[in-house]
Amino acid sequence: MKVMLIVMDSVGIGALPDAKEYGDEGSNTLGNIASQVGLNVPNLTKLGLGKIAPLQGIAADVKALGAYGKMAELSKGKDTTTGHWEIAGIITEDPMPTFAHSFPATFIKEFEKRIKRKTLGNVVASGTEILKELGEKHMETGFPIVYTSADSVFQIAAHEEVISLEELYEICKIAREMLTGDLAVGRVIARPFIGKPGNFTRTTNRHDYSLVPPRPTVLDALQNKGYEVISIGKIKDIFAGKGITKSITTKDNKEGVEKTIEAWSELKEGLIFTNLVEFDSLYGHRNNPKGYAEKLAELDGQLPDLMNLVEEEGILILTADHGNDPTTPSTDHSREYVPLLVYGKDIKDDRALGTRHTFADIAATLSEIFSLEYECVGESFWGSILKEA
Numbered sequence: 474m475k476v477m478l479i480v481m482d483s484v485g486i487g488a489l490p491d492a493k494e495y496g497d498e499g500s501n502t503l504g505n506i507a508s509q510v511g512l513n514v515p516n517l518t519k520l521g522l523g524k525i526a527p528l529q530g531i532a533a534d535v536k537a538l539g540a541y542g543k544m545a546e547l548s549k550g551k552d553t554t555t556g557h558w559e560i561a562g563i564i565t566e567d568p569m570p571t572f573a574h575s576f577p578a579t580f581i582k583e584f585e586k587r588i589k590r591k592t593l594g595n596v597v598a599s600g601t602e603i604l605k606e607l608g609e610k611h612m613e614t615g616f617p618i619v620y621t622s623a624d625s626v627f628q629i630a631a632h633e634e635v636i637s638l639e640e641l642y643e644i645c646k647i648a649r650e651m652l653t654g655d656l657a658v659g660r661v662i663a664r665p666f667i668g669k670p671g672n673f674t675r676t677t678n679r680h681d682y683s684l685v686p687p688r689p690t691v692l693d694a695l696q697n698k699g700y701e702v703i704s705i706g707k708i709k710d711i712f713a714g715k716g717i718t719k720s721i722t723t724k725d726n727k728e729g730v731e732k733t734i735e736a737w738s739e740l741k742e743g744l745i746f747t748n749l750v751e752f753d754s755l756y757g758h759r760n761n762p763k764g765y766a767e768k769l770a771e772l773d774g775q776l777p778d779l780m781n782l783v784e785e786e787g788i789l790i791l792t793a794d795h796g797n798d799p800t801t802p803s804t805d806h807s808r809e810y811v812p813l814l815v816y817g818k819d820i821k822d823d824r825a826l827g828t829r830h831t832f833a834d835i836a837a838t839l840s841e842i843f844s845l846e847y848e849c850v851g852e853s854f855w856g857s858i859l860k861e862a
Contacts, residue, residue, distance in 0.1 A: 475787035485796020485809025542826025556794025562836030569625035692716025701743035757797025788817035
């Protein structure tokens, strides 16, 4: 069996009941984009997207090609690591730490000592705005820029001509080693950039350094049973390499789909796990609903190629890890339901999966598909969507 699991990073579909606790009441990434700028996603519509929740301009009176539903996040939090870990079977009971203003001065002092450089920033900031504010000073001093956000992250920005990528990555590894206990953020992120003052641009050489999952995921179970687990995009980073047999990096969503297609042709048995990050990084965090809608249309145009592959063999699962509503004042992730679309030659048409209790239902389903001895809180939906022999 072959499974293609694609995470449309941040493509939420409506606020969870506890969204108010996270400051996200009223967030609805897909719903608000649809009503404000419109969505042109005929293939997602055929898969049943409009049947999951009301979306302006998206038909709900279709016979869906496959199964459709939505999933609630059981874990505490709304970040990338928490969402992906839950998809793979781990529930995060306590939110990963965030820092409302800055990291402790004692930590920064020790960090500077370890990396043998002073730092700039140590504030909560937008990644693009902080380059405008401190990029020129960074170039003058050689001090890396450190900052955080509403997410559980420690981000380090450096110009590629000032601090080499090799050194930036080493600096991030040092930060990852130091950020433990009460400071154990979900991710340390290298944020390299290029350009001149007034025209800085972040490059595709970003690298994430995640916490190691606290216990085995379904990826580990697949690997242990001899199946291939091929990660596309930042999946390997999110799981700190655990449970991954091969990793393929990408520069954007389009290449992410292309690399998924290439990997599928080489995969004998197992899982391709893909993250399409641009919805989140370029449009959600930058409050750009028009760009977000265009990027969704781009993916929609590539979907027939993916669907054709699983019509011959295997299944396609489309989902997300959290929301990031670009129409709200916030530029951060939002606590939302995520869509669940499943398609393949052996999958029943127009099968409603309802509202799933946890993202971990995907892990449970993978466990059943591959006959693994992996247990988690999720409930498999495999038996309810599989065509009768």
